[in-house]
Amino acid sequence: MPELPEVETTRRGVAPHVINQTLTSIVVRQPKMRWPVPVDVLQSLIGLAVNNVSRRGKYLFLETERGAIVIHLGMSGSLRVLTHYVEPGKHDHIDIGLASGACLRLTDPRRFGSVLWQPVGEELSLISSLGPEPLTDAFNADYLINRSQGRSVAIKQLVMNSHVVVGVGNIYANEALFMAGIDPRKPAGKVSKPKLTRLVAAIKKILSAAIEQGGTTLRDFVDSDGKPGYFAQSLSVYGRAGEPCLVCNKELTEVRMGQRSTVFCSRCQR
DNA sequence: AGTCGCGCCTGGCGGC
DNA sequence: TGCCGCCAGGCGCGAC
CATH class of the missing domain: 1.10.8.50 (Helicase, Ruva Protein; domain 3)
Known part of the structure; x- marks a missing residue:
């Protein structure tokens, strides 16, 4: 189960493959996660670039100029980068295709995780209500x-x-x-x-x-x-x-x- | 406002 | 061997 260290490690591992990449395709095989996956909004992002990959708590943000794809890995989720085609398995719910030809794949057997959309300038209430990061001075x-x-x-x-x-x-x-x-x-x-x-x-x-x-x-x-x-x-x-x-x-x-x-x-x- | 309990979901495991 | 029932667990939410 990913805790903060695993989420941060995921962020660091994935970021170099995703930053400055244009989104070329988004395939949602399973829209039923913690909350319904906003399939239409995700589809509309094709053609935009990911400018940054950030983290707040256990939430990851794939930032674009229009807003961020917010990903929580829940209990059993993982994100990984595929550089060549791999047949999706039963729990491979979302593929995010990148201009490089690589694919960012979200896998989550228990589907406690979530994928949300946060428009630029509109912080989700579930994010704004979060306490401080444990590794910053604000947590003292x-x-x-x-x-x-x-x-x-x-x-x-x-x-x-x-x-x-x-x-x-x-x-x-x-x-x-x-x-x-x-x-x-x-x-x-x-x-x-x-x-x-x-x-x-x-x-x-x-x-x-x-x-x-x-x-x-x-x-x-x-x-x-x-x-x-x-x-x-x-x-x-x-x-x-x-x-x-x-x-x-x-x-x-x-x-x-x-x-x-x-x-x-x-x-x-x- | 603070506290508590619920429910989502499935792989893995123990018991028979 | 196979099937059934139970459990873990993040976290938002509704109820008090």
């Missing part, structure tokens, strides 16, 4: 302390809320809370300032390390039909319920929080 200790103030929601859910900060999915939330020594169930407003400060640092550290690793494990976005090697990095708690804590050896606990699996060490995280 003071900010998180402020947003946690008086909140009864569990700190894990707060940090996974994209209106608070973008790009922290379930896996990295588990890992960051472990690194910061915080019980994921603790009401956000009751987590101490020093711990929130550590949490901000942990999120930045984990996400940037994952992006760095993504550069090596997910390097090949061209012509590869293999699955990208997500999460090659070692995880301390996620997926390790019942196994010993790497720090204190106590058996890791698993609970469900908002229908998501949450793993933590009840000794190290309080």
